[in-house]
Amino acid sequence: MLLDHLQAKLDAIRAQDLTRFTRIAETGTAPRQTVRGADGVARELTMFCSNDYLGLAAHPAVTAALVEGAQVYGGGSGASPLVSGHSRAHHDVEALLGRWFEPHIPEARAIGFCTGYMANLAVVAALGDADAEIFSETLNHASLIDGTRLAKAKVSRYAHCDVEDLRARLAASTARIKLIVTDAVFSMDGDIAPLPALLQAAEDFDAWLIVDDAHGLGVLGETGVGTLEHFRLRSERLILMGTLGKAAGLAGAFVVAHRTITDYLLQAARNYIFSTASPPAVEHALLTSLALIRGEVGAQRRASLRALQARLRAGIGALLDRHPTLTWKLADSQTPIQPLIVGGNAEVMALAAALEREGLRVPGIRPPTVPKGEARLRITLCATHTEADVDRLLAALEACA
Ligand code: PMP
Secondary structure, three states: OHHHHHHHHHHHHHHOOOOOOOOEEEEOOOOEEEEEOOOOOEEEEEEOOOOOOOOHHHOHHHHHHHHHHHHHHOOOOOOOHHHHHOOHHHHHHHHHHHHHHOOOOOOEEEEEEOOHHHHHHHHHHHHOOOOEEEEEEOOOOHHHHHHHHHOOOEEEEEOOOOHHHHHHHHHHOOOOEEEEEEEOEOOOOOOEOOHHHHHHHHHHOOEEEEEEOOOOOOOOOOOOOOHHHHOOOOOOOEEEEEEOOOOOOOOOEEEEEEHHHHHHHHHHOHHHHOOOOOOHHHHHHHHHHHHHHHOHHHHHHHHHHHHHHHHHHHHHHHHHHHOOOOOOEEOOOOOOEEEEEEEOHHHHHHHHHHHHHOOEEOOEEOOOOOOOOOEEEEEEOOOOOOHHHHHHHHHHHHHHO
C-alpha cells in the first residue's frame, strides 16, 4: 500500500518534468569534475553550479591542513559538542569568527553547527518561542522556512525585498519579541537583500534581524566577511548565520550574535545539543581557509570573480540583443549567482542537456524551488573559472538561442 502510494506520487512528479536525481562525481572539485551521467558514461565537465566560489576546496593549503587535522585528531569527533566532540579546532574557529564579526556586532560570539541547514533550524526555532513573531521574507531558503515550522512563534511572511510591507507588519504586531528573518543573498536569484533598510526597520520597531549569509561570506565585503561588511553594518540587533561549505570550501556553519544569544543557543538549540560535532580535521582546515579568505588569495580571487561576472553579464546581454525574440531574461544580480530565466520546465531541462553535451554543467532549476513559469539556468561562477570557460558557455548558449 505504501509502495503504491509513493509510486503514484513519483509518477506525478515525473509527469511534470520535476524528477530530481543525483550524479556521481568520480574525481575533482569545481570547476572541473569527472561526472558519471545517467547513461553510465563518465565525462569531464566544466561546472557552473558549485558554491565553492573562491575555489578553496582544492587549495593545496586547505587540503594539506585537512590531512594534518586528521593526523592530530583522527576522523570523526565521536560525540556531540557538550559531551566530548568540541575540539581545540572547533574552539579556535568559533573564536576566530567571533573576532571577524566584532566590528559588526558588539560582543559578538560564534557557535558552530555541522551544516547551514542545521544552524538555520537552530536559530529560528530556538529564538522563535511562543513570545515571538517571525517576519519571514518570501524567498527565504528552505532551511529558514523549516525553522519557522519548528518555531512556536507566530509567522508573518513579507514580500520579496519589500521593506514597506515588512514595516506595516511590524507596526501591526503586538508580539514582545520580533524576529525578521532573511537571506542576505537569495540563492536562486542572486540578488542582495536591502539589509540597511531592514536593519533600520528592526531599530524602529524594536525587532531583531536574522541574516543567512550562506552566499555572501567570503564573496562580499572588502575582506570577505560578507554582506555585513559589504553594507558596513553594525548593530547588536544583527544575528548572522554563515556557512562554511560554500566559499570557505569545506563544511559546517555558524551563528554569530551578541554573546547572550549564542549562550542561549548552546543551552537550547536541540540540533547543537543532540548531534555529533563536525569532524575536527574539517575545523582544523577551516582555520586555513578562513585565513585565505581574508588574505591576499581571497582578495585576488574576489577580484577574479567580479571580472568573470562582468564578462558573463556583458556576453549574455549582447546575446539577448542579437536575439530580440528570445524570452530569456538575465536576473539582476551582483553576485556569482547569475540566473538566466528561461520559463518552462521542459525548455530549461532541454537547454541544460544541450549545454551538457558541450561539456558544460549548468543546472536547470524548476518549481517548487522557483515560481511556476520561471524555470531557470542557475549559472554559478567560481574564481577558478577562466575567461575561456565563460566564453565557451556564451558560445554554447548562442548555439542554443
Ligand atoms: N542557506 C542558504 C541560502 C543556502 O543556499 C544553503 C545551502 N544550499 C543553506 C542555507 C544550507 O547550508 P548547508 O549547505 O551548509 O546546509
